[in-house]
Amino acid sequence: MTHLETSQLIRRLQLxxxxxxxxxxxxxxxxxxxxxxxxxxADRLIIQLQRLRKEEAEYRKMSEVCAVSALTASQPTEEVSQQAGTLLVKHS
Structure with missing residues (x-):
């Protein structure tokens, strides 16, 4: 579901x-x-929004893991770490 669809659900819930x-x-x-x-x-919409937010959070987490994996695979001479949501690349 896109951000626009999520916004529409929120507007519907507010109404x-x-x-x-x-x-x-x-x-x-x-x-x-x-x-x-x-x-x-309203309860059904709340549950739908909670599921969407959970899926979005899981997707973001997977994307971060994939990005770090891709960096470590393509840059073996660099040390890659993540602190507080920030990707740090340390050149050796």
Missing amino acids: LQRRLCEMANDLGNLTDPEIVAVSEE
Whole structure:
């Protein structure tokens, strides 16, 4: 999923949250079936966003490992290390 799609999901979630507040004020009953349905939809979006963020984090981690592996394979005379998210290359 792209950043744009993630942004669209976040906007949809924000709209649902506003709708829930309005419905709660109007209906005054949080167990009303309409409120429950909107709340469940918001829950599904939250879970979807959490999965996407987890996948993105795993992808970034794999990309960093691949980049370091590629550097060490192509530059055997250099020492490659990673500290606090920064790639350091030390020439021997």
